[in-house]
Amino acid sequence: xxxxxxxxxxxxxxxxxxxxxxxxxxxxxxxxxxxxxxxxxxxxxxxxxxxxxxxxxxxxxxxxxxxxxxxxxxxxxxxxxxxxxxxxxxxxxxxxxxxxxxxxxxxxxxxxxxxxxxxxxxxxxxxxxxxxxxxxxxxxxxxxxxxxxxxxxxxxxxxxxxxxxxxxxxxxxxxxxxxxxxxxxxxxxxxxxxxxxxxxxxxxxxxxxxxxxxxxxxxxxxx
Numbered sequence: 001x002x003x004x005x006x007x008x009x010x011x012x013x014x015x016x017x018x019x020x021x022x023x024x025x026x027x028x029x030x031x032x033x034x035x036x037x038x039x040x041x042x043x044x045x046x047x048x049x050x051x052x053x054x055x056x057x058x059x060x061x062x063x064x065x066x067x068x069x070x071x072x073x074x075x076x077x078x079x080x081x082x083x084x085x086x087x088x089x090x091x092x093x094x095x096x097x098x099x100x101x102x103x104x105x106x107x108x109x110x111x112x113x114x115x116x117x118x119x120x121x122x123x124x125x126x127x128x129x130x131x132x133x134x135x136x137x138x139x140x141x142x143x144x145x146x147x148x149x150x151x152x153x154x155x156x157x158x159x160x161x162x163x164x165x166x167x168x169x170x171x172x173x174x175x176x177x178x179x180x181x182x183x184x185x186x187x188x189x190x191x192x193x194x195x196x197x198x199x200x201x202x203x204x205x206x207x208x209x210x211x212x213x214x215x216x217x218x219x220x221x222x223x
Contacts, residue, residue: 079114079139082106088143088164088173088215089118091135099222101143101164101173104135114139122171148212154186155216164221165192166213173215175223179206190214195223 083106092100104118120133143164146153157163161178176192183190190211193204 076111078144079116080109080111082116082142082144083109085144087116087118087145088166089116089135089137090141090218091120091133091137097222099218103166103171103173106142107134109139116142118142120171143215143218145215146212148210151185151187154211155214156183156186157190157214157216162217163190163192164215164217165190165194165209167194168207168209175217175221176207176209187211 085106086103087106088101089104090099090101102120104120106116107119108117116137118135157178159178159180163176164173165176167174174194176194178190179193180191190209191206192209193206199205
């Protein structure tokens with residue numbers, strides 16, 4: 001092979017090498033533009049670290065879910081099972097002086113937010129539009145009633161105990177006091193004296209309320 005041919009091959013090889021270097025530099029600059037800013041050599045470590053952090057968070061979330069206690073899981077199941085049931089619900093906001101509890105029907109329960117969607121089946125006043133009202137309430141504002149067909153869910157309040165009960169002939173709940181001398185069964189009706197329910201003679205009438213319309217008085221109840 002002549003020297004001139006060797007020289008030409010060398011020149012071609014040099015050109016190819018220089019082209020490869022230019023292309024490599026272009027690709028490196030484009031890659032650096034996609035990576036977060038930082039000192040040279042740290043970009044790749046940062047990407048790897050962020051990926052590991054995401055995996056740790058996912059593992060933590062999975063662990064949190066698996067750590068839900070059986071009692072908490074049962075409570076969530078019980079709340080979800082209230083769909084279609086009537087419950088006592090506090091429909092007033094925190095800035096209102098008195099708590100207003102009414103009977104509503106559960107339409108939906110969201111396990112993640114622990115919120116109920118409920119319906120007040122009684123028509124509203126004319127100034128409220130006259131239609132049925134809907135509310136979205138946290139689970140802390142909802143009290144399940146004892147089931148009328150399941151005596152095991154009935155509560156047994158002793159005489160003198162303050163309770164929250166449905167006032168006869170309405171769908172509103174008010175504070176009352178148990179005055180039954182003795183109830184033989186948990187499913188017997190309660191005899192109650194409602195607060196601020198004085199008769200014309202100033203006496204406190206005693207009213208009969210079914211056991212399934214009586215619940216425990218919430219802590220901090222305002223009336």
